[in-house]
């Protein structure tokens with residue numbers, strides 16, 4: 001695939017930089033963006049970095065990003081942002097979570113957007129789902145199907161506690177490409193289909209297949225229910 005990836009906004013400290021909270025959007029979205037690009041390239045995709053670091057204002061940043069995106073023939077545009085206004089600086093034990101915007105229900109970015117949501121949710125974030133917006137400049141003006149990822153909230157202690165740029169990027173890459181470098185099989189649902197088996201001979205080695213590890217019990221229960229619904233046996237084990 002040919003994929004355009006960019007981090008939203010100017011760099012931190014400049015005009016038109018992103019949201020601030022416990023972490024800075026413009027710092028973190030660049031870390032995630034770099035790792036997403038690295039992994040997608042390692043998987044053999046052609047990836048263009050369309051990030052803009054010299055916008056004169058918010059509209060100028062957006063225009064320059066779209067110019068860069070539309071200069072390439074791409075299959076997908078990926079815009080990386082962080083959300084704000086959760087207002088949970090001390091943490092209430094629940095994440096506010098992740099959401100991904102696409103232009104409309106008929107965009108071919110809907111399916112990968114849904115996968116990105118569930119892969120990020122599998123890290124333990126609340127899944128706010130795929131949302132539609134005809135107003136977001138990037139979604140409206142890019143030629144290729146586009147998705148705008150709001151990874152998680154900069155002003156929610158629970159989101160920030162769970163956050164690592166590498167894990168966030170890996171989840172995004174799995175959502176877009178179905179796997180990340182190092183994955184031998186496809187998605188975690190496919191992994192869950194493998195049976196627990198015993199090695200031959202006298203050795204009693206048990207191989208367990210794990211689908212996720214969650215700090216929040218409700219998220220573990222949600223994944224278990226999803227697996228059971230999909231026809232897999234699933235149990236919750238405390239570690």
Ligand SMILES: [Zn+2]
Nearest residue numbers: 008018081082
């Ligand atoms: Zn943003």
